[in-house]
Amino acid sequence: MDFGLWELIQIFGALAFFIYGMKMMSDGIQRAAGAQLRTILRSMTKNRFLGIFTGFLVTALVQSSSATTVMTVSFVNAGLLSLVESAGVMMGANIGTTITGWIVSILGFKIQLANYSIPLFALGVPLFLVAKGKTKYWGEFIIGFAILFMGLSALKNSVPDIKENPELLHFLKDFTEWGLLSRLFFVGVGAFLTVILQSSSASMAITLTMCAQGWLPLEVAAAMVLGENIGTTITAELASLVANTNAKRSARIHSLFNVIGVTWMILLLPFYLPVLTNLSEVLMSIDATQAADVPLILAAFHTSFNLLNVLLMLTFVPWLVKVATLSVKEEAVEDLERLKFLKNTAITPELSVEAVQKETAHFGAVVSRMNNFLEIIINSINKKEKALTFKRIEKYENISDIMEIEITAYITNLTDKKITTETSTKLRSFINIANDLERIGDIYFQISKTLEAKNNTNTYFLPDQHNGLNEMIALLSKAFSQMNSNLSSVSYSTVEKDSARAIENQINALRNKLKMKNLDRLGDEEYKIEAAMIYNNVFSSLERIGDHIINVTESVVGEI
Numbered sequence: 001m002d003f004g005l006w007e008l009i010q011i012f013g014a015l016a017f018f019i020y021g022m023k024m025m026s027d028g029i030q031r032a033a034g035a036q037l038r039t040i041l042r043s044m045t046k047n048r049f050l051g052i053f054t055g056f057l058v059t060a061l062v063q064s065s066s067a068t069t070v071m072t073v074s075f076v077n078a079g080l081l082s083l084v085e086s087a088g089v090m091m092g093a094n095i096g097t098t099i100t101g102w103i104v105s106i107l108g109f110k111i112q113l114a115n116y117s118i119p120l121f122a123l124g125v126p127l128f129l130v131a132k133g134k135t136k137y138w139g140e141f142i143i144g145f146a147i148l149f150m151g152l153s154a155l156k157n158s159v160p161d162i163k164e165n166p167e168l169l170h171f172l173k174d175f176t177e178w179g180l181l182s183r184l185f186f187v188g189v190g191a192f193l194t195v196i197l198q199s200s201s202a203s204m205a206i207t208l209t210m211c212a213q214g215w216l217p218l219e220v221a222a223a224m225v226l227g228e229n230i231g232t233t234i235t236a237e238l239a240s241l242v243a244n245t246n247a248k249r250s251a252r253i254h255s256l257f258n259v260i261g262v263t264w265m266i267l268l269l270p271f272y273l274p275v276l277t278n279l280s281e282v283l284m285s286i287d288a289t290q291a292a293d294v295p296l297i298l299a300a301f302h303t304s305f306n307l308l309n310v311l312l313m314l315t316f317v318p319w320l321v322k323v324a325t326l327s328v329k330e331e332a333v334e335d336l337e338r339l340k341f342l343k344n345t346a347i348t349p350e351l352s353v354e355a356v357q358k359e360t361a362h363f364g365a366v367v368s369r370m371n372n373f374l375e376i377i378i379n380s381i382n383k384k385e386k387a388l389t390f391k392r393i394e395k396y397e398n399i400s401d402i403m404e405i406e407i408t409a410y411i412t413n414l415t416d417k418k419i420t421t422e423t424s425t426k427l428r429s430f431i432n433i434a435n436d437l438e439r440i441g442d443i444y445f446q447i448s449k450t451l452e453a454k455n456n457t458n459t460y461f462l463p464d465q466h467n468g469l470n471e472m473i474a475l476l477s478k479a480f481s482q483m484n485s486n487l488s489s490v491s492y493s494t495v496e497k498d499s500a501r502a503i504e505n506q507i508n509a510l511r512n513k514l515k516m517k518n519l520d521r522l523g524d525e526e527y528k529i530e531a532a533m534i535y536n537n538v539f540s541s542l543e544r545i546g547d548h549i550i551n552v553t554e555s556v557v558g559e560i
Helices: 005-043 048-062 065-077 083-096 098-110 113-130 134-158 167-173 180-197 200-212 218-231 233-240 245-284 291-327 349-379 383-415 421-456 463-487 498-523 529-556
Strands: none
Touching: 005 134, 005 200, 048 065, 048 083, 048 291, 065 083, 065 245, 083 098, 083 245, 083 291, 098 200, 098 291, 113 134, 180 200, 180 218, 180 245, 200 218, 200 291, 218 233, 218 245, 218 291, 233 245, 245 291, 349 383, 349 421, 349 463, 383 421, 421 529, 463 498, 463 529, 498 529
8 A cells, every 4th residue: 555645644634633623622611611610620629639630520521631731830820729739730630631542442443433423513513503601612512522533533544554554564663672762762752742733632642543553562652652741741831931930830840740750661661561461451351462452451551650650659749849849940029010820821711710810919909009109209208218209100100001901912812712701701801900900000100290290399288288198098098908809809709899889988078078178278378279289189189099999899790
């Protein structure tokens, strides 16, 4: 049988079909169950044992260890998971990803599931086109499932049977006679394949297909599977490149865990495989000499290796955390202009909501500091301190501009993707919040320029005016505290606005009181009209800040 460019294109096309189906299936279930997945990750990782189960469960559901590891790195970056908790999730993800091998081995090769793809389309397409909400995304999941197995069937048919091309085995034999070096070579091949495809599931499907067609002997395929375990760590490492220090350390834990596991298994592989093969033949009633049965043994190897590695490394989680901490140095104090939590866009909008919420809360905390700066400007008699504080307010105003632009751009990028109505509503609320926070920064900057001009003209506030502004600043401090508490709530659905509204009413009442008092004293000889006009401008602007603060809480509770 001739094997040329056309046959190679068919293999790549079948592989692309498989990867597309895998991605569609994974995205569908993430959109359908995104909130539940976030809840699972946050509530079921309190210790490393629960973390392992959580990583296994999430990966088995989304059929992508890459999605789980990237999600975990994002949650560590957002401060939702500790390093120890993330280690358990990563370990569990390694076990969960072995489910793919079993699905492909049993359903892909033992059952002609491609024959059932058309009925699956008959179920999934109407759901995807007609249904709304989560049902629509379950339809997407079913369509992805059908495409995946059509791709797998095409891949199996595209790879020629080795019986018709026996010379390929002689070519491969030259690479299998170097002992440990041969195993290392094929580990490298598996890792390279996974990095190129950016999917351990896809590289696993190729390996299983080649085994089923007789291209790869079991020991070569097993070494490639070990390499695929290393290759899949690249995804988490890439996701952590733009993340904070702890997220980088979480990705490093994943890499250490896999590299250490692959290292000991490479050494034991010649002794481990014969034992596993005998057990598999007995337990599954298969024949290891039949190429069609080798994928089942390979799936058993993949699962047993990862289970053993988890059991061996479980005790050493604190050690893994320590090594990761030493290997990833603490970064210098981050510039406030950099976002802290919105570091990667590799996961779906539903799973990005937590990070956006954390970043919005961070934005609120940054803007709140401007209230303290204004208090220094109004009360300090130190000219140098005042001048420095004027510059700090200008810097924070620039920071607020940058943060609003970056948060809005991040959310806009998410809304370009398929998104649920619930998530879309939440993301719009975050945009509104960012806009209000940026406007607060603008108003503080405008007030600071007004006060700077006042100082340059030797205009002075009277004690009553100082007291009025300090009283307004104190109320705004309470309002900011309540706002930041609301922004930091685990769930916005639990937030109520009564406390925030009560403070806003006090701010409005104080503004009216100061306004009337200011007008009443305009006739007094000591009450300078220039100072009175500036005073009115400042407390009126502070009241406008209060309006934006209550707008933030209204966005949190879903009223805007």
